[in-house]
Structures are given as structure tokens and as C-alpha cells.
Amino acid sequence: xxxxxxxxxxxxxxxxxxxxxxxxxxxxxxxxxxxxxxxxxxxxxxxxxxxxxxxxxxxxxxxxxxxxxxxxxxxxxxxxxxxxxxxxxxxxxxxxxxxxxxxxxxxxxxxxxxxxxxxxxxxxxxxxxxxxxxxxxxxxxxxxxxxxxxxxxxxxxxxxxxxxxxxxxxxxxxxxxxxxxxxxxxxxxxxxxxxxxxxxxxxxxxxxxxxxxxxxxxxxx
Numbered sequence: 608x609x610x611x612x613x614x615x616x617x618x619x620x621x622x623x624x625x626x627x628x629x630x631x632x633x634x635x636x637x638x639x640x641x642x643x644x645x646x647x648x649x650x651x652x653x654x655x656x657x658x659x660x661x662x663x664x665x666x667x668x669x670x671x672x673x674x675x676x677x678x679x680x681x682x683x684x685x686x687x688x689x690x691x692x693x694x695x696x697x698x699x700x701x702x703x704x705x706x707x708x709x710x711x712x713x714x715x716x717x718x719x720x721x722x723x724x725x726x727x728x729x730x731x732x733x734x735x736x737x738x739x740x741x742x743x744x745x746x747x748x749x750x751x752x753x754x755x756x757x758x759x760x761x762x763x764x765x766x767x768x769x770x771x772x773x774x775x776x777x778x779x780x781x782x783x784x785x786x787x788x789x790x791x792x793x794x795x796x797x798x799x800x801x802x803x804x805x806x807x808x809x810x811x812x813x814x815x816x817x818x819x820x821x822x823x824x825x826x827x828x
Contacts, residue, residue, distance in 0.1 A: 614660050618653045619670060623680050625649020629691025639691070641747050643704065643739040646692035650674075650707060651736025658729040664719035671711040675773040679705045701757055706808035707735060714815050722819070726774040730781070731814035733774075735807060738766040742792065766787040767814075773816060777827070784817040 625646050632642040657667040681688040682702055693704035711732055718728030746759035767788050772779025791813045796806040822828045 611661055611663075611666055611779075614656075615666050615670065618656055621656070622649050622674065624744070625652075626689055626692060630689070631691070633691040636726040638747070640743060643692040644743050646689075646704065647736045647740040651733050654711065654729045654732050654736065657782050658719075658725045661725075668712065668715045668720065671708050671715055675708040675712065677682045678702075678708065678779050691790075692794075696721055700786070703807045706805045707811070709734075710735075710808050714811055718815060718819060724819075724822075724828075725732060727818055727822075728815070730774040731784070731788075731811050731818060733770045734785070734814045735765045735810040737770065738763045738788060739792055739806065739810060740767060741766050755796075760789055760793050763792050777825075780818055780821045780825075780827075783821065784814045788814045789818045 625648065628649075629642045629645045632645065633639055653670070654667070657670070661667060677690060679702065682693065682705065686693075689704060693702060714728050714731055719725045720730070722728075742759045742763040743761045746754060746756055749758050750756055761786070764785055768782065768784035771785050772778060775781030775784065788810050791810050792806050794800045794802040795809045819828065
């Protein structure tokens with residue numbers, strides 16, 4: 608594990624750069640519901656790089672716990688630190704930027720470390736990181752405000768479909784998970800039907816439950 612330390616530093620640095628860029632965009636008066644998508648994308652890239660570089664999920668788990676702690680702590684100690692993804696930049700009472708790395712903790716622990724399926728596990732996080740990212744940008748261009756809509760959901764499914772095609776086997780399991788991720792994204796969140804459930808948390812968890820639930824039922828684990 609010691610030999611992986613330089614890669615850990617590289618991944619953490621890339622994520623922090625994404626958070627820094629989010630702050631810059633927010634300071635340039637980019638709406639926070641758009642600026643935070645850069646943080647999503649950087650986090651997803653970090654998880655994917657980990658899946659491709661690391662043979663063990665322990666460093667990834669440590670990174671997920673660390674970023675959860677850092678983002679959560681910043682909310683209470685110095686909220687403007689990560690204003691581009693949350694903190695003082697967020698009009699919401701929830702902690703959206705905390706839920707995503709928090710969701711990664713059980714997913715990595717169970718899916719990667721215990722069951723030995725890193726790519727399938729990371730895919731469930733990428734559904735959120737990249738699917739929701741592109742979806743939010745598309746909706747901002749179509750509707751000009753944070754709102755659920757058909758075009759955004761279609762893009763969400765398309766991005767998840769591509770991720771599933773690349774990393775989930777059997778492919779049809781990934782297609783079902785893509786559909787569930789899309790439904791979850793549309794229904795959860797501050798502009799969704801179920802406002803009390805944050806999509807940053809629910810998309811990865813529902814996707815994970817779908818993928819690994821089906822794999823268990825068909826004897827694929």
C-alpha cells in the first residue's frame with residue numbers, strides 16, 4: 608500500500624483542484640447549482656482513476672472518509688471554503704456536497720473490498736458524478752434554472768448507459784441500474800418529488816443496490 612501513496616496524493620490533488628475551480632466559477636457569479644457540477648466531475652474522475660490504478664480498495668475508502676470529513680467539517684468551521692459546491696454558497700439546508708463521498712464509503716467497503724467488484728462499484732458513483740453533472744448542465748441550458756425535466760432525464764440515462772456499457776457486466780444489469788439511477792435523480796433532491804432525500808446520496812445507493820442485488824439473484828457474485 609505504501610507504493611500507492613504518490614497516486615493517492617495525485618487523486619486527492621485532482622479532486623481539490625476540481626473544488627477550487629468550483630469556487631472560482633461561483634465567485635464569477637455562475638449559479639451554485641452549476642458550479643458544484645465541477646466538483647462532481649472531479650470526484651468521479653478521482654474514483655475512476657483509483658479503480659484503474661489500485662489493486663486494493665483500502666486507499667479509496669480512506670480517501671472517501673477523508674473527503675467526507677473535510678467537507679462536513681468545513682460546513683461548520685469555515686463554510687466559505689468550498690462555497691462552489693456547498694457551504695455558504697448553497698441556498699439549501701442540506702449538505703449535498705457531503706452526501707456523495709459519504710455514499711461512497713459503504714459502496715467501496717462492500718462492493719470493492721468485500722465483494723471484489725471495483726468497476727461495478729465505481730460505476731454506481733459515476734452515475735452520480737458524471738450523469739448528474741451533465742444532466743444539471745443540460746437542464747440549465749434548456750430551462751435556465753434548477754428544475755427536473757424530460758431532456759435532463761434523457762441525458763442522465765444516456766450517460767449512465769455509456770458508463771454501464773463500459774464497466775458493468777452483464778450489460779443488461781447496467782441498463783436496469785441506469786434506469787433506476789435516472790428515476791432516482793428525477794424524483795429526489797430539492798426540486799424533485801421527494802425533497803427530503805438528496806439525490807447525491809440516493810443515486811449511488813440505489814444504483815449499488817440494483818446492480819449488486821441483481822448480481823446476487825442471478826448468482827453473479
